[in-house]
Amino acid sequence: MKFSIPMTAIVLAAGLATTAGAQTLQKIADANKITVSYREASVPFSYLIGSSKAVGFSVELSEAIIDDVRKKLKKPNLEVAYMPVTSQNRIPLLVNGTYDLECGSTTNNTARAKDVAFSTNIFYTGTRLLVKKSSGIKNYADLAKKTVASTTGTTNAQVIRKYNADKKLDMQLVLGKDHDDSLLLVESDRAVAFAMDDILLFGLIANSKDPASLQVVGDSLQVEPYACMVRKDDPEFKKLVDGTLNRMMKSGEFTRLYTKWFMGPIPPKGVNLNLPMGAELKANLKALSDKPAM
Known part of the structure; x- marks a missing residue:
């Protein structure tokens, strides 16, 4: 297959x-x-x-x-x-x-x-954030000057890039090749958050190595x-x-x-x-x- x-x-x-x-x-x-x-x-x-x-x-x-x-x-x-x-x-x-x-x-x-x-x-x-519970991040303002992940080729990468520019948060955006790769960026502390559709984030947490350590936070930036x-x-x-x-x-x-x-x-x-x-x-x-x- x-x-x-x-x-x-x-x-x-x-x-x-x-x-x-x-x-x-x-x-x-x-x-x-x-x-x-x-x-x-x-x-x-x-x-x-x-x-x-x-x-x-x-x-x-x-x-x-x-x-x-x-x-x-x-x-x-x-x-x-x-x-x-x-x-x-x-x-x-x-x-x-x-x-x-x-x-x-x-x-x-x-x-x-x-x-x-x-x-x-x-x-x-809508776009929200997957973070480690220990990160202290609750919403987008907490991402200022931090590294944030999203996935190549998604609308979410465009949304978070625009939000970053509009709000002048000076985030550094890194892109995973797929959602598992983007999740790994957070799990390995190469990014503090993963911006993606909230439903996909919930699903990724459910099947992750340590679900109890992760959570979805932040306002929904748009409905798609x-x-x-x-x-x-x-x-x-x-x-x-x-x-x-x-x-x-x-x-x-x-x-x-x-x-x-x-x-x-x-x-x-x-x-x-x-x-x-x-x-x-x-x-x-x-x-x-x-x-x-x-």
């Missing part, structure tokens, strides 16, 4: 338009294969347990979409390939056709919508929606993805999955995040909106 992505593919992808065939369903039918991405450390959305198996809330949403693709194409034996992506390469690799569907922990915003399309929103979150990501200018495939998600939201299946991953014990340690559904997501179960963050 896990394999490396050649750097040449990433470089080429960055300069390519969606000539990889915007019509995703036809591409899948011709190859008798759909390729879906997963994240390695976006707990509880999409993350690895062991060395090769991805699990999570978004993974199960992907599986429901794949089932609907099989039905739509009348291909019950459709091959499914899985590949890991990072915050940095997830958009270019989708744009150039390397994979077909991303359901992970990607913010739906207007800047990204220039390159890709987004489904109905599946979660809402997560959504599944598909190639731009392919209304047929977006309609299918939205149809799956909207049906699950209306039927209660989406809420059942939410309860499983956010209100119950999750692998591998059986930790319960105990995070009730927020007001924004509850409202979107009725609105079925794909409205982006600005």
Whole structure:
């Protein structure tokens, strides 16, 4: 399930338009294969347990979409390939056709919508701070002249960089290659805080080496929606993805999955995040909106 992505593919992808065939369903039918991405450390959305198996809330949403693709194409034996992506390469690799569907922990915003399309929103979150309890840090003002981590290719890195400039805090920002790497920067005292979506921080703490030593602090700097990501200018495939998600939201299946991953014990340690559904997501179960963050 896990394999490396050649750097040449990433470089080429960055300069390519969606000539990889915007019509995703036809591409899948011709190859008798759909390729879906997963994240390695976006707990509880999409993350690895062991060395090769991805699990999570978004993974199960992907599986429901794949089932609907099989039905739509009348291909019950459709091959499914899985590949890991990072915050940095997830958009270019989708744009150039390397994979077909991303359901992970990607913010739906207007800047990204220039390159890709987004489904109905599946979660809402905001940037906060993961710190050691012993650090004494309670909010952003405490970060003045200190080293702060975030993850390459995320909206959070942009948010904390702007906040730093606006408030003249003189923070030093260091970027991890993925969320596990950014967490390690705090655990090893190379950074005093990790700025990221609060839900991902709670998930990282739950599966960390010493959960009792870490906490999430600070005001939420903004509210951002997560959504599944598909190639731009392919209304047929977006309609299918939205149809799956909207049906699950209306039927209660989406809420059942939410309860499983956010209100119950999750692998591998059986930790319960105990995070009730927020007001924004509850409202979107009725609105079925794909409205982006600005």
